[in-house]
Amino acid sequence: MPELHVFIPRAPREAFRSTLTKCLSGRVRMYYDDDRPASFDILVDGRPREDDLTASAALRAVIIPFAGVPVTTRELLPRCPHLSFHNLHHNAAPTAEMAIGLLLSAAKRIVPSDRALRQGDWRLRYADDDTPLLEGKTAVILGYGAIGQRLARFCAAMGMRVEAVKRQAMKSGRQDDVLVHPPTALDEVLRRADVLLLALPHTSETDGLLNEARLDLLPKGCLLVNIARGAIIDERALFERLRDGHLGAAGLDVWWRYPLAESEDPEAVESERRSTPPSRFPFQGLSNVVLSPHRAGHGALTERLRAQHLADLLNAAAAGRDLPNRIDPEAGY
Known part of the structure; x- marks a missing residue:
């Protein structure tokens, strides 16, 4: 199978990045921050920008790297019927x-x-x-x-x-x-x-x-x-x-x-x-x-858990399996 190209626009923390690298299969290639490739299959971003959503003709899925769907992202769902949106339940x-x-x-x-x-x-x-x-x-x-x-x-x-x-x-x-x-x-x-x-x-x-x-x-x-x-x-x-x-x-x-x-x-x-x-x-x-200042999902292992759960989704996609945690556009989650 061909490589899966994944773009994360915002540079992640080191704990997240190192854990993600260890957990990914060899068929997943990651790009971060300013290193956006001309073509990528999956975008990882909780609040995706319009230019990232339209930058790659190969884009087929967006993964929100946390639980829930921000209002601005929820408003995008009906306008992007060609994309599937997913989130993580790591926390x-x-x-x-x-x-x-x-x-x-x-x-x-x-x-x-x-x-x-x-x-x-x-x-x-x-x-x-x-x-x-x-x-x-x-x-x-x-x-x-x-x-x-x-x-x-x-x-x-x-x-x-x-x-x-x-x-x-x-x-x-x-x-x-x-x-x-x-x-x-x-x-x-x-x-x-x-x-x-x-x-x-x-x-x-x-x-x-x-x-x-x-x-x-x-x-x-x-x-x-x-x-x-x-x-x-x-x-x-x-x-x-x-x-x-x-x-x-x-x-x-x-x-x-x-x-x-x-x-x-x-x-x-x-x-x-x-x-x-x-x-x-x-x-x-x-x-x-x-x-409490909205920190329920935070903790010493949060970034590692986030990376592990994201790797599970990306490895599934690289293996040709359906991505879990798909968001229902009508329900908004």
Whole structure:
């Protein structure tokens, strides 16, 4: 079989590049950064530029090297019917672990306790304690893909009943020990959620999915964790229900406002990263919220895992097999 030519426009980190080189078959030839070849078969880029998409007549697939599909890339899908788009699920394990970390931190009031004791303040030990017990409670997971299924196993291991909502489900039924529902059952399922974990993609269908009315369906004291995307939840409604006590606590890794992603001025980027509030509302002033700067999928092995998963896709293509993780243009993920 002929060589597979692959172009990555942005120079990757060394850990990624060295691992990728070790994992690739001899039939894959890589090009990076300014070394764009005249002809290439696969483009690896989360936010591909128009000139890269049209540079090679041989281009047949685009791989987004992370989970999810950025809005700008999602808008390209209908305009590129001749291309298949794929993404990676390399960070499912660390993301699920972070979600459980956020859940336990929020539920057990770890952050306020830590802050107090650093000042020598032991009063929380002797105060009336309404810390919830998770064992025996119902966890509802929105999105039952690679991350959602891991969350289900974690929650079950803590003695929780687990239900999930999955877009492809046609009717409610058991999948292993999890009761899985179609999206039409969402409102009914929310009423039973002692814990609500969001692990679904952000698309036109899920934008604002948890609006004011749906947040009000959640039982008083419900714990909410979002490692999906901020825009899936109504920003104001979430803040008000946490502030007023309808929701017991939340662990949030994703937000509505972010610092500059790219700029020709490195100082401007650094300034944005140092001082960009993640919301229009002061979530940082709520003691029942644990804040995380969208780092659930990060970790010591992230770049190596990314490279290994990318190599799996490229080796499959080089061997003439179908690439996995194909994105549905209509669904947007």
